[in-house]
Amino acid sequence: MPNDQQSTPSLEQLIDVIANSSVGIAVTDRAGAVVLHNRAQSVLMGGEADHLGGRILLDSAQDGLQALIERLGKEQRVENVQVTYRGSGGGNEHAARVNAVLTGSGDDARIHWVSRPELSERLPIPNDRTEDVTSDATSWIRAVNERPLPALAPTKELEDVMREFYEVAPVAIHLIGVNGQVMHANPADVALVEYTSSPSDYVGRHIRNIYDDKGLLDDFLGRWDEDSPIINFRANFLTREGAPKPVLIFSTAQAEGGSVTNTRCFVFSDPEPQRARDTISAFGWPA
Template identity: 75%
Template sequence: MTVDHQSVPTIEQLIDVVANSSVGITVTDRNGAVLLHNKAQSILMSGEADHLGGRILVDGEHGLPKLLAQLAKEGRFENVQVSYRSADGKQDRVCGVNAVVAGSGDETRIHWVSRPELGERLPVSSTTTENPTSDAAAWIRAVDEREQPVLAPTKEHESVLREFYEVAPVAIHLIGVNGQVMHANPADVALVEYSSTPSEYVGQHIRKIYEDQGLLDDFLSRWDEDSPIINFRANFVTRAGAPKPVLIFSTAQASGGNVSNTRCFVFNDPEPQRARDAVSAFGWPAA
């Protein structure tokens, strides 16, 4: 599916979505040399790519050569567990990685999206006994405090960023303060099965795809606080009305205390059999 112009974010929005997302994003050439990456990826790599020989360093069973070979054969993969390691080998971070190949020949690029494997999630219920200093809270705090890397996306990367949005191996949508789906990439539209009729989803209220309406109300009520949604399991609803188990990583673009839009990255849940998360202290029933 090729999205029409009105559903594509501006270059400023794309830079923000990629640079400040709560998941690691990297674009490499076909050999794994990094062209750009965001600050979340810097944390996963325990350093910036320009300080790591310009390449992503992956340890364990799914080392970089194997990942590149799999991509050369299949063109994409999803929810592959890898460990990013530091140049000195002293640190590693386990992640679930989605990747896709775009272009051909010398113009081949690989788009990588990496979510940290976390034991906790955000937000939590006001009655929860979960630790407020959980790994999910620590993760988003580290991302917020990290400076942009040398290879951060800029307007000079516009064509690559637009390609990333178009072919990204993960669903991405931007929601406005009124709850309207401002923009949704092809993977997001396909996730909820609106590829044949995208206007029935894009431009509509995000309520349309949430199974648990109380959960969404809770999310929407937190936007003024710029409250992140990290490693959160929920069910979306497809166009046909079927539940779609997903894993959400979302933050908001805010300035001067006002939120302009969200940066939502949504993964197919690698463990769809797990119970869905809830945050309301009142136990809202699913719709």
């Protein structure tokens, strides 16, 4: 996909999508020193990076971090790695699954991290249930929304870093507009649904084309207008050839005046594709 201003988000969109996403995002140097991170990442870390010595802390003594960095040096990219984030003093543990990619070399090397929390629940819930305010999915998005922007949040001065993150991110990212159109999709998202050879057949068109369950999408579109989060939700996308692609969706929306400006959709290949897909209606949608 060409890298120009028409095919990539604006600077303001990038700042919003990265800073306010429902998954943890961090960019570090090769040693794990943080260049930027978002609200969700500070929830996972139990504090801001500058309060943790400026580094991501994994496991009890950073052994987990060093092992993961060494693995990245060999493989360049990892997905669905189980980790435990720890705050200073070993407290505030948060289990997560990490996707990461190493770019550049020497002093120019960066690691781009995307972490989704390990959750047993999801949002939205079936229509025959009332929202459980104690569910881990509800608690997660509340904690993210209530977290102040960290000192190392994305800024205009970090535009080059943010654009590199968007291009190389080890997770699919797309922005959907008020009319359901795919406004922007990063290379990982285009590849996920197998449109790399002809991205214009996907980007700029309605998101309906890649949802297996059209009723589910109709529900989602209404929820995005209400700024209602979609967290840890299992669905099937459709590839260009119409094959089902099991995914996990983490999505929130930037909404103004009861209408969505754009979504912040982060989509992971489901590491458990054999699991049943989630539904909204207790009785299922008509075929």
